[in-house]
Amino acid sequence: MIDPNKIDINQLPKKFCDGAIGAHNKELFYFALTSGNNLDSFATTPHVMKSIAAWINGQIKKYEETFGEIDMTIQSPIQMKDLGNSGEKK
Numbered sequence: 001m002i003d004p005n006k007i008d009i010n011q012l013p014k015k016f017c018d019g020a021i022g023a024h025n026k027e028l029f030y031f032a033l034t035s036g037n038n039l040d041s042f043a044t045t046p047h048v049m050k051s052i053a054a055w056i057n058g059q060i061k062k063y064e065e066t067f068g069e070i071d072m073t074i075q076s077p078i079q080m081k082d083l084g085n086s087g088e089k090k
Contacts, residue, residue: 015040024049 022031032041
């Protein structure tokens with residue numbers, strides 16, 4: 001197992017993560033992190049998944065304390081009014 005105290009996170013190669021998908025059953029959590037058209041998939045135990053979630057939630061809390069609440073309002077650049085009536089014959 002890697003000792004997290006001996007890792008310089010700034011020296012690790014990084015991918016930009018733009019989404020996540022997943023599922024679970026009684027024994028395992030399955031998830032994939034997306035980066036453009038690429039997927040990195042993982043499976044882990046409920047115990048480890050809960051520790052990952054706790055760590056992520058702690059990071060988000062620290063971020064929002066420093067920079068303010070993250071706005072989760074998602075607005076598509078394409079709105080219904082931009083689509084017109086696609087079924088209309090011309």
